[in-house]
Amino acid sequence: MAHVDFNRNLLFFLLKSPTPWHAVAQMTRMLDDAGFQPLDERDVWQLESGRGYYVVRNGSSLVAFRTGKENPVERGIRMVGAHSDSPCLKVKPNPELRRKGYFQVGVEVYGGVLLNPWFDRDLSLAGRVTAIDDNGDVQDLLIDFRKAIGFIPSLAIHLDREANNSRTVNAQTDLPPVLMQVPEGDDTSFNELLLQQIHKEHPDAGIARVLGYELSFYDAQPPAFVGLNEEFLASARLDNLLSCFVGLRALIDNDGAEPALFVCNDHEEVGSLSAEGAQGPFLSSVLDRWCGLENRARAITRSMMISADNAHGIHPNYMDRHDENHGPIINQGPVIKVNHNQRYATNSRSAALYRYLSDELGLPHQTFVVRSDMGCGSTIGPITAGVLGVTTLDIGVPQWGMHSIRELAGTRDSFILYQVMKAFMQQASVN
Structure with missing residues (x-):
């Protein structure tokens, strides 16, 4: 080989x-x-x-x-x-955040993450979901959105003139990814969004309700060979x-x-x-x-x-x-x-x-x-x-x-x- x-x-x-x-x-x-x-x-x-x-x-x-x-x-x-x-960003158990019509999710830092590169990247979401089906049985299922569904935008340099000198990252306040825009009064739960994804990926599982999950955001950009002579691989x-x-x-x-x-x-x-x-x-x-x-x-x-x-x-x-x-x-x-x-x-x-x-x-x-x-x-x-x-x-x-x-x-x-x-x-x- x-x-x-x-x-x-x-x-x-x-x-x-x-x-x-x-x-x-x-x-x-x-x-x-x-x-x-x-x-x-x-x-x-x-x-x-x-x-x-x-x-x-x-x-x-x-x-x-x-x-x-x-x-x-x-x-x-x-x-x-x-x-x-x-190391990655994992979704918290009660993650929903609604601010100015943006739907975000709270994340927990897992391991020694180098945080700055997570900004301004196309993020997807994957992991394990534990759910109950129509027969009352508990199942573990893997899900992977396989597309960019989230984004952590940087603060523009015009609003932080010292960004290139002294910007730090607050893991609690700076990292919640934006998933979508929602209308006033929206009460969509994160579990409902997961249930929709489960039905898409596992249509025959008969899942009725999400009981828990362990989900990680990840870079949606696929692995690739890089370098003029393709001597490196990036992922x-x-x-x-x-x-x-x-x-x-x-x-x-x-x-x-x-x-x-x-x-x-x-x-x-x-x-x-x-x-x-x-x-x-x-x-x-x-x-x-x-x-x-x-x-x-x-x-x-x-x-x-x-x-x-x-x-x-x-x-x-x-x-x-x-x-x-x-x-x-x-x-x-x-x-x-x-x-x-x-x-x-x-x-x-x-x-x-x-x-x-x-x-x-x-x-x-x-x-x-x-x-x-x-x-x-x-x-x-x-x-x-x-x-x-x-x-x-x-x-x-x-x-x-x-x-x-x-x-x-x-x-x-x-x-x-x-x-x-x-x-x-x-x-x-x-x-």
């Missing part, structure tokens, strides 16, 4: 994944097409050697694995982890759906001989402490049911986790924000992320295996260390390492505009990471 075809498939995945629920739905379709079998956590599992399985929790987190042809206790498990969520949610796609494809496309696993957790952007987050019990529960409790502990000592989450590529306009010896360049390879204060879980052993595999394939790699006078972000890597006790590597492709409404990465890096991850999942010994 050439990197151009790989990236076209990546852009399609990003287009169809405006929320974690949609991303997991896309991943389950990919797994179904590859012959993986779905598992239900409520059932007894009967796992067979040499097969592929997956399990979904909350509709927004997923664990998929190949049992391999060898005993995972003796061979260890080759694990890759990523996260399905991205919302590259952090971290790019890593989800790369990790899942590596699992699907490897030869299946060795025990291998891919986990995609929700809620990384807000700390990972949830039933389906990396700090929760989801992955441990799956491993216990696969290996058995005591055998899981034995398997972990022979296993390794690659935590894949995008890295900060050096910005040509802000080069001083990087350590001078650790400024990753876009399209010059994935970035091994190192922090001795354990914001990243990389150690010399896990980094060495990645470098070995990458070098054997003739592929480039880079290293990132944050400036010593700046704080460092984190990933699911240290959390998963702490929960499982597994040797872990933190890595990611370099990108610009992290946590913006539209981010940018290189077209070569994602395919390079895929090739090394695929080799990792086929490696006879990982620890």
Whole structure:
């Protein structure tokens, strides 16, 4: 598979994944097409050697694995982890705002959003709705308006002459998107608008009333190749759906001989402490049911986790924000992320295996260390390492505009990471 075809498939995945629920739905379709079998956590599992399985929790987190042809206790498990969520604006439970004939909705900031780029963008809305049908049964449904329905207008510079010097964003008052104009006395509820959309997308579901929702605004502009030579790809949610796609494809496309696993957790952007987050019990529960409790502990000592989450590529306009010896360049390879204060879980052993595999394939790699006078972000890597006790590597492709409404990465890096991850999942010994 050439990197151009790989990236076209990546852009399609990003287009169809405006929320974690949609991303997991896309991943389950990919797994179904590859012959993986779905598992239900409520059932007894009967796992067979040499097969592929997956399990979904909350509709927004997923664990998929190949049992391999060898005993995972003796061979260890080759694990890759990523996260399905991205910083965004989420609709509040009672969101209706009516001002001067404009219908707006209140939003809550989810995660560490870079807020200024959200102004003056065409916004759409998607997510999960919980509703009751005509038979009195509760259903969860995914909706996606798939068109621009909202807008957050900037205040004109004529009304704020200091806008280019000192404008700040108040998340409560400045961010409610405008959805439409309404006449005087209008009492349209947001739930009524959702019900109309449900009937449009799910006409046979028989939905009578909306009970709740988890909805996110997103950039309606589709993902695209950019640059004179199309060496970049631009999209919302590259952090971290790019890593989800790369990790899942590596699992699907490897030869299946060795025990291998891919986990995609929700809620990384807000700390990972949830039933389906990396700090929760989801992955441990799956491993216990696969290996058995005591055998899981034995398997972990022979296993390794690659935590894949995008890295900060050096910005040509802000080069001083990087350590001078650790400024990753876009399209010059994935970035091994190192922090001795354990914001990243990389150690010399896990980094060495990645470098070995990458070098054997003739592929480039880079290293990132944050400036010593700046704080460092984190990933699911240290959390998963702490929960499982597994040797872990933190890595990611370099990108610009992290946590913006539209981010940018290189077209070569994602395919390079895929090739090394695929080799990792086929490696006879990982620890």
